[in-house]
Amino acid sequence: MLSWSNFVSQFFNGLASGALLALISSGLTIIYGTLGVLNLAHGAMFMLGGYAGLVAFQATGSFLIAVIAGSLFLVVFGVVFEFLIIRRFYSRPPEDQLLVTFGVGMVLVELVRWGFGSLSFTVPPPSWAAGVSHLSFMFYPTYRIVVLGIAAAALAVLYFVLYRTRLGMIVRAGIEDSTMVGMLGINVDRVFMLVFGIGAMAAGFAGIVNAPVVSLTPDMGEAILVQTFVVVVIGGVGSFPGAILGGLIAGEILSITSMFDPAYSEVMLFAAMTLVLLLRPQGLLGLPSRE
């Protein structure tokens, strides 16, 4: 059972799911870092992305359009969510922010359950990525390789936006000190709205890209939300590189452990988080003073 090819294929699985986790977590961490709000609706937004893609796919039959439509829908959703609700909570205690985003997440789940029922849906992978690929020593589902590529590309785009554009510079400055950014004459309101939109898009994009791998259910976001918490705690809250590192670590822990015994994969994940907390409470790439 512990053959070499088995290990390599699990390792690839870990990379693919880790890259997706990294993508979702970077959305969570960018929103928290810039806006100071921990978005407990993030898992539900991941789920919403999957369903938005599903609707687009059913209407057009095109996976590409589904991905684009799902992502755009989540950007719009994120911007509206920020404008209508989140904005009123910047000056309120963090507990209230947690409560309201938790509530919105619940509403989203129940809304989707109301619209689509509790049954699961699947989105087939695009025809060019269906089937298995014959790597030199093993067979591997083609779409998983594609997922890895897409997630890596999306992270690269996010990196480019954050580190090579004017908006990214403002966002990174906002993570350091958003009050100061406002004083420098930058319209913080608009930047915050945009950041929330981008963070929501990261979750939604991951949701639709992931749809061919797992089936869609209304409460699929819950487990993902918990995993992204682990990822950002391991990597360091508010740190984009931390989210990527944490995502890959979490993905590998989950898939390598399940090679031995799937029942323990989640337990190992939380054990890793506990270890990081005890040895380096600020996370692997976090700054010590950020609370």
Place this chain on the structure above:
Amino acid sequence: MFRHRRFVIEGLTAIGLVVARFALPYLHVSPETANQILVWGLFGIGFDILFGYTGLLSFGQAAFYGTGGFVAAYLLINNMISSVVLALIVGALAAAVVGVAVGVVALRRTGIYFAMITVAIAEMFFFIENNPLSDYTGGENGLPGVPTPSINIGSLHYQFGTDWSLFSFIAGCYFLGIVFGLRIVRSPFGAVLIAIRDNPLRARALGHAVGLYKLAAFVIAAAYAGFAGGLLGVVQGFMPPEAFDFDTSGQLVIQTAIGGTGTLFGPMVGAAVWLFLRDFLQSAFGLGATWKLVLGLVFVALVMFLRRGLIGGAAAVLRRLAPRSAPSAPQQAPAAMPAIASVGATRRRHEAPFTGPVIEARSLTKVFGGIVANRDINFAVEQGELRGIIGPNGAGKSTFFKMLTCELKPTAGHIAFHGRDITRMNVADVCQLGLTKSYQVNQLFSRLTLRENVIIAALAERRGPFALDLLRRIDRVPGLNDQVEGTLQLVGLTGRADLPVAELAYGEKRRLEIGLALASSPSLLLLDEPLAGLSPSERAETVQLLKNIRRGRTLVVVEHDMDAMFGMAGRITVLHEGTVLAEGTPAEIQRNSLVQEAYLGGVAAE
């Protein structure tokens, strides 16, 4: 908040539960629903102590609910314990032990980190229950066959059923839970929890071991959860694995927020709303599973618009209907402060008389990155001195002060207090030794009244850094009242004592800031710019206050007001660019050419 009419709430609770027992059947409420409301309510009492009183929002209470429930159910089903009550208690204790372990990890961080970590740990429990321990917990099937309780006293035998008679048992548990919970939140221990929620930094600086209090609150919440989890098994006759679900933690949080925090009853009210909506919307409107959508929308609206939940909202309406008597007119501060030198002037710890300097810093250096804030400072203050520290902005005064109170660790050098090395101690322990500070920017407990603020400070001195006096009444702390009244009188705020801090004028807040430091009975008091932002008349009052409180104490004052400083200080130390430039009597300092050069720009002071 710290003064209560005794037994009123307890009595009303008992009456309410008895009335409910006989009225609810006529309202067509099923006993299952009524029992579940109380189980959630009991679960929530502990959670309210943790969240509402201490300010720690945990999304992982399911871990303790499930632990207590499965331990109790396992013991009962396997006939290891025959008494249901005993099994429930053992379950609660097991949950408390688990709570210690989880708390030690989760409380390493605060705020959102704490919330995330509790979620993750609770999920870990869910998986452990489902897989490695499934031989004991039944995995996805749970544990069926949990018996109902019975009473055996001599020849008297009563077996509770599963319907309204079980409600009596659950109601009894809930009543005890409320009585115990009220004792806790009204105890000195509970007062410190409230202070921690309000301003953890100041609570620590006043000498409370904040970390231990948080852990204790966490463990209390875990024990309540464990007991309630055991009751869940009794109510259902079966221990469901869903007790460990994230949804369980989430439901508790939502119910508490709907009902309102900070009263202990909120979770029960929230549970009643939740279960009523579930039954009502499902049956009356035929909404089926969609009732949860309605509930979610109600919840979001409540969080947005009714911050303190239903109980808080109802209290606000009642207050508007029956306006309380107008607050007493602002009382002018007495022109001459009563000179009460005796109040708290002596610490209860009498150590061997020490004749050297009260505080002594040797070669103290602090480096931030590449910037040297303090370089090689030598500084000593004798018993009974009123020492002034002056220096231009950026001279390093605040950094120096923070090192003296152990808020900052020096890069090099040593600090001795009464001859004892305190360099590596923390701020709470140093305060317990008798060294504290009043802050440049007010650090008050803004949601409490003035008197309550002073009580928090005095409690640290009376009870030490940590005490688990859960059942003691706050007015039974020996000497507390005298110390509080004395301090209030000393700072001239007796007439304003029962106003919330938010209603005070700035000058009064400033005096309270000093009063907080005084109430911890320091032998050495550091004052960081006590006159900052005060009007000329307030300045004169505060200077008089400082002159009054110096009797029996040693004072070190940082201040920019030169006239005030030269008028009251015995000796003055001048800091400049992180080092000691000069030290001497006010007259010497005024004549010192170096000081004139550096501080006054070469122009001689008048």
